[in-house]
Amino acid sequence: MSKNSNNRLRKISLVPATALLALAVAGPARAADLSVQPLYKAPPVVAPTAYNWTGFYVGVNGGGGWGTSNWGSAGSFNVSGGVIGGTAGGNWQMGHAVLGLEGDVDWSGLKGSNTSTLCPAGCTTNNDWLATVRGRAGYAFDRFLPYVTGGVAVGDIKASTPGFAGATQTNAGWTAGGGVELALTNNWTAKAEYLHVDLGNMNCGFNCGVAPNNSVSLKSDVVRGGVNFRFGGGN
Numbered sequence: 001m002s003k004n005s006n007n008r009l010r011k012i013s014l015v016p017a018t019a020l021l022a023l024a025v026a027g028p029a030r031a032a033d034l035s036v037q038p039l040y041k042a043p044p045v046v047a048p049t050a051y052n053w054t055g056f057y058v059g060v061n062g063g064g065g066w067g068t069s070n071w072g073s074a075g076s077f078n079v080s081g082g083v084i085g086g087t088a089g090g091n092w093q094m095g096h097a098v099l100g101l102e103g104d105v106d107w108s109g110l111k112g113s114n115t116s117t118l119c120p121a122g123c124t125t126n127n128d129w130l131a132t133v134r135g136r137a138g139y140a141f142d143r144f145l146p147y148v149t150g151g152v153a154v155g156d157i158k159a160s161t162p163g164f165a166g167a168t169q170t171n172a173g174w175t176a177g178g179g180v181e182l183a184l185t186n187n188w189t190a191k192a193e194y195l196h197v198d199l200g201n202m203n204c205g206f207n208c209g210v211a212p213n214n215s216v217s218l219k220s221d222v223v224r225g226g227v228n229f230r231f232g233g234g235n
Contacts, residue, residue, distance in 0.1 A: 051143045051183050052233045053098045056090040059189075059228030065110055067220030069125035070201070071159070073118035073211040079125055079220065081109030087226055089136070091233070098145060100136040105129070108155065110220055119161055119209055126158040127218060130197065132175050143183035150176035153197045159204045159216040169202040171218075186234030188227065195222045 062084040070076045085106030092099050110127040131154045138147030153175035160166035179193025201217035208214045 049235045051140070051235055053091045053093045053138075053140055053145060053183075055230050055232030057088070057189070057228040057230040059087045059226050061085060061087050061104060061106065061224045061226035063222060063224030065108075065197075065220045065222035067110065067197075067218065069112055069219075070215070070217045071114070071116075071119065071123050071125075071208070072213060072215045073209050074114045074116040074123040077112050077114035077123075077125075079110045079112030079127070079218070081111050081127075083108045083110075083130060083222060083224065085130075087228065089228075091136075093140060093233075096140050098136075098138040098140050098147070100138075100147075101134070102136055102149070103131070103133045105131040110218075118211055121162040123208065124160050125216060125218060126156075126160070127199070127220070128156050128158060130155040130222075132195070132197075134175065138181075145181040145183075146178070147181065148176075148178045149193070149195070150174070153195075153199060155197070155199050155218075157199055157202050157216060157218050159202070159208045159214075161208050164209060165207045167202065167204045167207045171199045171202060173197065173199040181228075183234075187230050189230060191226045191228065193224055193226075195224070196220075197222060 064082045066080040068076050069079050083106040085104055087102065087104040089100055089102030108127045108130045113122045113124040115122050132151060134149045134151030136147045136149045138145045153173045156168055156170050158168040175195050175197045177193060177195035179191055181189050181191040183189050197220045199218045201215050204214040204216050205212060
């Protein structure tokens with residue numbers, strides 16, 4: 001066999017060997033690529049949504065009060081008693097600021113009496129019902145809302161003396177105070193508040209005794225708790 005033939009045979013035999021070597025190298029590399037697991041990417045962290053106080057609500061409230069009534073013929077004396085009733089209102093939140101309007105009507109058991117020279121059998125003042133319409137302004141710390149409030153108070157002043165007709169008059173006065181409200185769930189909130197109420201005075205005259213100008217006034221301080229159900233808002 002000639003020298004050229006031998007060289008040609010060597011070149012031909014090298015082709016399968018080179019192909020086998022390439023497969024041997026590429027095989028583990030591909031296997032390594034397949035064995036690498038895809039990188040896990042954690043979901044983005046989402047900050048919790050702050051509580052939204054915007055919306056309308058209805059509820060119940062109850063508590064007690066104390067104060068003073070002044071009679072022209074009997075001087076000043078203390079009154080006290082419980083209150084219970086219903087509430088309705090609405091809030092509008094802008095950032096952390098919360099503005100609202102609230103109204104309530106309560107049965108009232110505020111009552112007190114005193115005796116004097118012109119009122120020997122006892123002069124008595126009652127307040128049988130109390131209603132308020134108030135603005136509210138608060139600053140929301142998520143589900144915690146401290147607020148101030150003030151507006152109009154309307155209620156009855158009932159004055160009586162044994163042996164005389166007595167008198168009852170509905171008066172409009174003013175109220176101011178503050179409180180705190182806490183969101184228990186998305187729809188239920190609980191609150192505690194204080195209100196100073198001034199219903200002014202009325203002239204009972206001879207219906208309340210022998211004095212012709214028998215002026216009767218009523219001022220009280222009321223502390224109440226309440227539970228509200230809110231429509232809308234929440235998280």
